[in-house]
Amino acid sequence: MxxxxxxxxxxxxxxxxxxxxxxxxxxxxxxxxxxxxxxxxxxxxxxxxxxxxxxxxxxxxxxxxxxxxxxxxxxxxxxxxxxxxxxxxxxxxxxxxxxxxxxxxxxxxxxxPFVPPAPGHDLPGCFVYRTVEDIAAIRAAAVPGREAVVVGGGLLGLEAANGLRLLGMRPHVVERAPWLMAQQIDEGGGRVLARAIERLGVGVHCSSALHAVGAGTDGRAGRVELADGTVLDAALVVFAAGxxxxxxxxxxxxxxxxxxxxxxxxxxxxxxxxxxxxxxxxxxxxxxxxxxxxxxxxxxxxxxxxxxGGAPEPFTGADTSAKLKLLGVEVAGFGDAHARSPGAIEYVRDDRRAGTYAKVVLAADGRTLLGGVLAGDTRAYPALRALTARELPASPDELLAGAAGEA
The missing domain is CATH 3.50.50.60 (FAD/NAD(P)-binding domain)
Incomplete structure (x- = not known):
């Protein structure tokens, strides 16, 4: 052979x-x-x-x-x-x-990693977040007590922000989209996530585009300028923008x-x-x-x-459902989380006092579950995800009450 x-x-x-x-x-x-x-x-x-x-x-x-x-x-x-x-x-x-x-x-x-081609993006003190060596370089450059900026408010950007916080820095997250984790969750879930991590001392700047990275007196990155004129101090900058x-x-x-x-x-x-x-x-x-x-x-x-020589199956797509814990905040998105299907119906339970948000998306028939978003409390995620593309066993109100931990 x-x-x-x-x-x-x-x-x-x-x-x-x-x-x-x-x-x-x-x-x-x-x-x-x-x-x-x-x-x-x-x-x-x-x-x-x-x-x-x-x-x-x-x-x-x-x-x-x-x-x-x-x-x-x-x-x-x-x-x-x-x-x-x-x-x-x-x-x-x-x-x-x-x-x-x-x-x-x-x-x-x-x-x-994608690095926005803004002036100053290649200054010393600017890093990407991709390899073991990248993380070692960030760790070596971290200055406890100083501010840092993470460009990108998706999963990787929030993980980078949490890592900088653990290193004793005060991170800001800059995100072009109107809310954090925009690919996985909707605006309501993003709002709950932003408020929770702001309470941890992380600055959140959504709908904000990077304009430039400015140098300090030592020639290293010292500040970040946003398109709206906001200036953020930054002892280091991490690009995690996709x-x-x-x-x-x-x-x-x-x-x-x-x-x-x-x-x-x-x-x-x-x-x-x-x-x-x-x-x-x-x-x-x-x-x-x-x-x-x-x-x-x-x-x-x-x-x-x-x-x-096995029996191969074609790759027909990807399940982008995700349940995550970011800076201690639980979020989940599954199925058609953004209600993009024709005729989709959204049912929302938004408890701002408790800091929880739950949404289910139904087909136009009002009975078939297409997807949903959970933030602050994701205990209902396994059950709801299992029901995706199936007829609901209860009313949307009952499901969302359960999603909020009240059923």
Whole structure:
């Protein structure tokens, strides 16, 4: 039996999952897996990155399980960047000049942080929030008692703000959208979240665009100027304003990109080249990128089944439901949280005294649950999420009373 070579470009969480799925399901030993990791360390739990600001170590985040370095079918090459490939000969080229032949190539290059191109964005004291090394640099630059600014009010930005608070700093969060966590929750939920974290000493500036980062007398970042003229002191600035797919290999490989970037692939995560796939944040599945790890895992499983002879399922989309605890505040969004379905009906229970907010979204028939938002109290999340796309067993008022902890 001839052993074939799979090259995986990228050793993040999704690339790691793919390697593990291949080694676990390739019972006949048909594949040798070569993983090229740009970072100097093996794959780690990037979702738990903020724990490094709370006392965890990089070793605590290292991913284990299938695909561990002691498996003889696996070759890990940390600190190695893929720079190109010759498709006719199926050969990958690395930054150090080495070449690796492949029978299958999977691009799992992930994404890079988006840094708004405002004046001063590259001053010393400005950081992104993506890698272990980024977190170490932020930790080293933190000045207890001083103010800091986080640009971005999504999940990552709020985690960064909490980390800075744990380091003794006084963070501000700047968000372009009208409310925090705008992709996951609605305005009412965002209001509850903002009020709760403001009580913890975190400044919240929504509907605010970054205008410039100004230097202090030492030449480092010293202040942040917003488009409305507001000026915030900032001993350091953290950019957590979203990501962009790492698709720079598209041109040298002659592969098509999606309209908003990412390697264009079909529902099986295949590019136009039958020997090349793309998964994770760098993959534009039918033109759309997914910036969460769970969809990336599903893509990895889809490709692994194709390569190991299993019964693959196409990647048809992502469940963006989420239950989170941010700076001690519980929030959740599920299904059609923003009531975008035609004819959708919203039922809201807003208890400002208790600091809780609950909303369910129903279909036009008034009976089928499409989604919802919870903030301040998420105990009803498991039950409500399980009812999504089903007919309600009780009235919206009864459901929302339960969501608010009163049923």
């Amino acid at each position: 001839t052993t074939r070579t799979l090259v995986v470009a990228g050793h993040g969480m999704v690339g790691h999952r793919l390697a593990g799925e291949i080694l676990e399901n390739d019972r006949e030993g048909r594949w040798r897996v070569v993983v090229l990791g740009e970072e100097p360390r093996p794959a780690y739990d990037r979702v738990a990155l903020s724990s490094l600001l709370g006392g965890a170590t990089p070793d605590d985040l290292t991913l284990a399980g299938p695909g561990a370095p002691d498996d003889g079918r696996l070759l890990l090459r940390p600190g190695t960047t893929m720079t190109g490939a010759d498709r006719p000969t199926r050969t990958v080229t690395c930054h150090d000049g080495t070449e690796i032949g492949y029978d299958a190539l999977v691009l799992a290059t992930g994404s890079r 990501v962009r797919p790492r698709d720079e290999l598209a041109a040298p490989l002659g592969l098509e990109r999606g309209e908003r970037g990412g390697f264009l692939v079909d529902q099986w995560c295949r590019t136009a080249d039958e020997h090349i796939w793309a998964i994770g944040e760098c993959a534009a599945v039918r033109g759309r990128c997914h910036g969460l790890v769970a969809p990336g895992f599903r893509m990895a499983e889809t490709v692994a089944r194709q390569l190991t």
